[in-house]
Amino acid sequence: MAGTDKLPNNNQFASKPQRNTLAEIKKIVQERIERLQNPSNCKAARKFLCWVKVHGCGLGCQLHHIGICFMMAIGTNRTMLLKIESKNYPTLKSLDKAYLPLSKTCTEWLDKEFEKSKGFNGNRIEEISKDEQVVNRLIKGPFRPYTPFAPNSYPESLKYKLRPFVSEPQIWWFGQVMSFIMRPQPKLYQELEEIKTELEFLHPIVGVQVRRTDKLHLESEYHPLEEYMLHVDKWFNHYDEINGAQATRRVFLATDDETVLQEAREKFSSYTFLSLTNNTLLAAKAHRKTEESFWGIVQDFALLSQCDHVVCTFSSNIGRLVHELMIARSDSPLRYATSLDAEHYSWGEITMLRKVIKDHDPEKNGELQLRVGDILENTICRKTCNGTNSRNGKRGFYPKEKIKALPATAEYAAMTDLFQPS
Template sequence: MERTLVFSDSSLNYADTRWDEVFQPLSNTCSDLDASDFPGARRDQLVVRLGAARGFLAHTPFHPPAVPADLLPTVRLFHGAPLAWWVGQVLSYLMRLHPRSDQLVRAALRRLNFTRPIVGIHVRRSDKLFHEAEYHAVDEYMAAVEDFYETLEITNGGVARKIYVATDDVSVFDEINKKYPDYTVIGDRNISSRASGKTKYSKEALDGILVDIHLLSMCDFVVCTFSSNICRLVYEMMQSLHVDASTRVTSLDWDYGFTGMRKLRLYRVILQHSARSAEEMNMRRGDIIAVNFYNATNNYGYNLNTSESGYFPIFKTVEDAKSVPFPAYPYV
């Protein structure tokens, strides 16, 4: 929209903490302005107020799965998930750590002896199980962890197996230590104990989340559930730490998606497919397949190039993004 974003209400949901007490300000020169309410605001109005993302961004062409048209062709050459790459670039700027937060993360790295190679797991329990997600046993997480290390050992020989555990259920540490004694388990039990119940929105809990998110993003591989905001955020942050981190996370439930994302997922065909039944559809290399966000696992979609619909082999596609002409700011 070619406007400057200013956080006029920068309080977070944690103990009345301000954004600029945790992260660096978006700008050192742009300060708060009196703003009019956004719906109904004219485009020529000097200042407009944006509400919650779900209530506003979904009505603009720039909302995910949109990626800038001038960047998308290049990103497709080196990255398996252009949307995650683009969101990751934005978030890596928005979430630049305040010096105190940066010291907190660095201290945790030293205290926990965080060394690589290492796999991170994020096990979300507590209220998540009752409202949004299904239960996943520790063994499901560890199966993916073991696959990673077995693959790594093919080229690197024997390596020390280490995992970083982030969870809101302290018992997860004991279960992994008991069942998988060949692994070195690191993590902060105090962070886990503060991540649920009455302390969930305390300043100490926020510090714990900051540590968990950043240490998970620094892992070589992460096993988690994309139904969790934390898991998706870690995946997005990893995109700014690697050329292509699209295969560095395994989700035990949902596919990746941005919060409030439009309900269509886009897949680009990389291998031609001829329908083998009336229920399938033909696909040519380069075709774009649209799939309902909540039915992606059914592999049923609509071919935007041929107007044909039906089931399709998703392994012959890669998730794609929507090419949208973002402002390029040529005068900057």
């Protein structure tokens, strides 16, 4: 009888960890960053003064520099204050017009404060300058990580919380950092809503970023439009199969080459292509360092990150940023970016170990033999991967689908006790 059922013993569940949803985890993380960045007493707060002084670097590159500084600040439980100096891209001084300030209560420092503070120092395991109230970091170019608070790591406190939801926790974490940095100003948010209405930017929609001009032959190889659209077709086919109906095939196309949109409409007539054509013209080399071009890149980037899927190249900082934000903001496994060239990587990243998940026997000169369980070091992945097998010390190439990443966790001081009862 129902009346004789025993009530559960609440103590039997006491040792089981609480299962948070991914949305709850994101909310807790963002609230903790917000609290760190808005101390009640800025003068007494522990501070991280970040001075980005890189002169050959566009918007995506500069934002990633800021993100790396921010990871160090969060890792050492300090409020980050930012200064940017860039001769080659002066419009980055307008960042505050597009994105909310990092802090409401702690916003500026004097040059003499930077000069008096100690340089941020560590030994890849701990922060040596941890007893200093104020530390500084001047970013002028590439450096090797000397603390655990760098791309390819994520907070130890999130390790088991993210495991049921996220296959690339290190990218999810970097995306949370970048999401906070890139919170839109009300003007940008309103402008984007108006653009989406005008373009009929409706879901489902796949973004395509075709970067040519300065990137071509310098950082990225040429990829024909057909190669991008092959992945767009694949995504929509999968989407239609899941939903049991054929969706209208919309593509938001962002490019710096004005011929690409015309080519797309001529070759792929079954698709509806949306594009901000004026932004394409402004992205040309002759206009790229103007205020209007800066705002156009911000618009294109924001709309790409709001697509359901994106096809791009990760040799572009913008492509990698889109991927980071899509993973950080979404609960859907279908929402991420596909790269035609490199896998996701970051400047200043910690070298990540990879584990072999499928045997591989060499098929040509230079390839490694892989056995399940082997650990690979010093890995660089493009279309294939190149690394060292720790089992025998041999270095060579191998297929990237036969390995999985082993991202490191670190004790980010500002992220401890995230899930303790209040």
